[in-house]
Amino acid sequence: MHGDRYRGASDTAIRHHYDLGNAFYELWLDESRTYSCALWDGPGDDLASAQRRKLAYMAEGARATGAGRVLDIGCGWGGMLRHLVEEQGVGRVVGLTLSPSQRSSIEEWADDRYDVRVQNWADHEDGGYDAIVSLGAFEHFARHGMSRAERLEAYRAFFRRCRGWLPPGGRLALQTNVAGRARPLDRRAVGDMMFIIEKIFPESVMPPLSEVVEGAERSFDVVTVRNDPDHYARTCRAWHDALAARRAEAEREVGTEVVADYLRYLSACVRQFERRDLGLARIIFERV
Numbered sequence: 001m002h003g004d005r006y007r008g009a010s011d012t013a014i015r016h017h018y019d020l021g022n023a024f025y026e027l028w029l030d031e032s033r034t035y036s037c038a039l040w041d042g043p044g045d046d047l048a049s050a051q052r053r054k055l056a057y058m059a060e061g062a063r064a065t066g067a068g069r070v071l072d073i074g075c076g077w078g079g080m081l082r083h084l085v086e087e088q089g090v091g092r093v094v095g096l097t098l099s100p101s102q103r104s105s106i107e108e109w110a111d112d113r114y115d116v117r118v119q120n121w122a123d124h125e126d127g128g129y130d131a132i133v134s135l136g137a138f139e140h141f142a143r144h145g146m147s148r149a150e151r152l153e154a155y156r157a158f159f160r161r162c163r164g165w166l167p168p169g170g171r172l173a174l175q176t177n178v179a180g181r182a183r184p185l186d187r188r189a190v191g192d193m194m195f196i197i198e199k200i201f202p203e204s205v206m207p208p209l210s211e212v213v214e215g216a217e218r219s220f221d222v223v224t225v226r227n228d229p230d231h232y233a234r235t236c237r238a239w240h241d242a243l244a245a246r247r248a249e250a251e252r253e254v255g256t257e258v259v260a261d262y263l264r265y266l267s268a269c270v271r272q273f274e275r276r277d278l279g280l281a282r283i284i285f286e287r288v
């Protein structure tokens with residue numbers, strides 16, 4: 001186990017977000033309950049098919065098709081685990097989450113091919129995976145307030161562990177938000193960022209793409225990188241509109257203040273991706 005210094009967001013901070021209640025997220029996520037950026041294709045596309053396309057892109061990028069055993073780090077409500085088993089013919093999947101309610105939700109439909117653990121990747125001791133995927137979790141692997149050197153240490157620790165779990169040539173498909181660095185934030189963007197850090201995702205941090213790649217040095221080679229900020233703007237807009245359409249039900253689940261905060265957070269994210277304050281990296285890594 002690593003010391004706390006280089007751990008990312010605490011279990012409490014993660015539960016603050018993901019344990020709000022499965023019923024709340026069901027109201028505005030697509031039917032696979034995927035809570036990460038979709039991969040859109042054309043103006044007529046819908047969220048559910050864009051999420052399926054993304055799951056396939058990441059699974060195939062990791063060369064998970066037909067694999068014996070695949071690890072999903074930060075498995076959420078299990079959409080990728082199910083895709084791996086049902087669509088990619090994977091024999092066994094292991095999913096890690098810090099949220100007990102996510103695991104309970106998966107256990108409602110999963111059979112013995114699914115092994116879902118409430119466990120930090122830093123405490124995961126198994127190995128022998130053919131492929132690894134991780135979508136929308138890397139943002140939680142370092143904390144707001146860490147120095148660049150501390151973040152890099154945390155990211156290096158993560159990549160070293162993934163490397164140890166894979167055979168030579170094995171792949172890790174990673175999707176994460178990244179901090180846009182092309183121009184300074186405006187006042188509104190700074191206010192929105194602070195609101196998100198304080199109220200929505202405590203203790204998390206958006207890594208610059210350079211730090212993700214540097215963290216992987218000496219563990220992985222980069223095969224491909226895509227930056228898809230417009231895909232995340234469109235995904236956040238779809239989530240925002242779905243939540244707004246079911247506002248009354250959502251307020252009954254979590255209260256008016258939380259729903260107002262989520263609507264603000266989702267519309268702030270649309271703006272941040274459109275302005276390129278945030279990017280969305282999909283990186284295929286290969287163990288050398």
Ligand SMILES: C[S@@+](CC[C@H](N)C(=O)[O-])C[C@H]1O[C@@H](n2cnc3c(N)ncnc32)[C@H](O)[C@@H]1O
Binds near residue numbers: 140
């Ligand atoms: C935004 S959700 C993404 C879920 C899923 N990958 C998807 O695309 O729908 C982030 C997930 O990462 C998990 N997580 C965050 N930090 C983690 C850590 N250190 N170890 C394992 N899982 C973690 C959370 O519990 C949550 O399931």
